[in-house]
Amino acid sequence: MLVEVDILGTPSTHLLDDISSRLSCILSQLEVLTLQDSGSLFDLSHEDLEHYNFPELTKLKKFVLTTFRSTYKGEDQSLLGCTSIIRAAPQLKEFVLHLMSRPFTVNRECKKAIKCPLHHLKVVKLWGFYSGTFHLELVRYFLENAVALEKIIIDPTSPLFCRVPWSPEEIKHQQRARNLAKLQLEGEVPPAIELVIL
Template sequence: MYSDFAIKCDKKETFYGDDCISRLPDDLLITILSRLTLKEAAVASFLSRRWRYLWTNVASLDFDADDKLDSIAADHELRTKYIGWVNHVLRQHRGPTLDLVRICFDLDNRSSEAIDNWVEFATAKRVQRLELDLLGSEETRRWPTNNYTFPCKPGMSTGLKRLKALSLRGVNVSEEALDCFLLMCPELQKLSLCSVEGLKKVKVVGFKRPLKCLEIDKCLGIDTIEISNSSIVSFSYEGPVIDLMISNAPVLGDVSIGEGHSALQADVFGQLSCCLYQLESLRLNIYYTKESTEIFSFPVLPNLRQLILVVGAWDDDSLLEFAYFVNACPNLNRFALKLIWMSIVSPPNIRRETRRAPKCAHEHLKLVEIGGYYGRTSDAEIAIYFIENAVALQKIVIDPRNQVLNRSPLGVAQIERQESARRHAREHLGSKIPPQLKLVIL
């Protein structure tokens, strides 16, 4: 199809030549093309001879194939096509530098030669953001021995001096390679590692390192993370319980922790003791609710503006304990409760009585979000608590969608369950909403 279109444009190359957009300078046209996907930018090259090679100068190369990731795990032909597409675009690229190179496809060590070439290409173009997302769907994981291994070669050092962000997903990296890589990246501000194997200890030590954001997710081999004398601003960890050591991190204000079954049982507040009172945003994973909230107390966090709790919801256990967490944050603006249903069954026919928690004005709380709303008594009572108590509340958002498997296609039962939850929210919350409060049901 594209070739036929190209032939027609060759015969009438001035057909689009007099439009206003084509009169713009090349730099501005390239900026416009940079806002399109790679495929859209390539199609635009058929508009006229003037446009033919402009797309080869775009500064962002995002090879995103998200729409196919869930179905290609065993399809060798699709992998071959993807590799061919990336190779073709890189051969055509004429720009001197790159802002972004993003590889997003289910690839393993069988494609190592091609991926090595892409990384070398990116570093030769002095890329600023490099992302290798080589995993498939959220529900699948391959054996670590089959992962692609990220290279660290002395010849890469010159091209890495402008790198500001590195994201690796489904990749193997040794500690020596990571340390070497960090030394070669004097401007690196963000490091994101997901399902990365080969690491046991990650260290961010020294104010001279410009790293501002560290994200570590499901890297099962890591047992120690050390952040010391650092200017890091944002830190995120999800995985098994680890030895987390944080000291002298004066600007660390955004933390997300999901250790084991419950961040509270992992003594997260002890691990964060050096920065608790400066935190502005905190996200915690708490999968075992009763044990976590009955044994462990939530400290006062005077500077916290945003609190996100990812909570394991069991049967119809009350969620009002989390109102006490909000009470401990006197300046909180946003509270989000993401319910992960650990036992999905139909709501019970016999409902228990709605419980109440002690009143608290929550004078600065403006937004409450409840994700994974299922339509049980526990869901409604936590929502009603904030509707009746938070005097500054402006909006409450109810989201019945699954908070984990958000990329999986919905079955009929899931669709019906979500619709039932929406009806429940309208019936049980709608009549309690005062005029100044907005109820949003997604």
């Protein structure tokens, strides 16, 4: 009867193999999958994960990816590897990314992921927006593939580092992130899709 699973681990191909084998009896009935990455997602090329053949998640409605990162090691890293799981979920309605990290700058061209029609995806939330390239390539992926997309939510805050009350430095960082999101995404997102920048 299990329909919701929360996994803490490193999304290497070994972990994905482990998930596939150990959870094979329930994958077809899962409705919510939360994958918490300890940081190694950035150490793998997005091609390694993107081309992984994940078993079909026929009933998955919500996929939440939480990934931790404290430093930035290179310019070739990407979050597009998570699209292998997204492609395996034909009924997916909501995707949430929690990028919990200190701000850093990425100076590279946006990568492209494998195309795959997402017929039911309606809501995308990107939490911890601070590096335009990381998020812009994900937004472009969803805009190109999610034919029923209704809303994109951008939240510059990160629960790992935000304090209440926020420090002046955090407030300044959040405002910079909002400005970057507005600058980059308003021209990308068509009027038919609601863009919410919190």
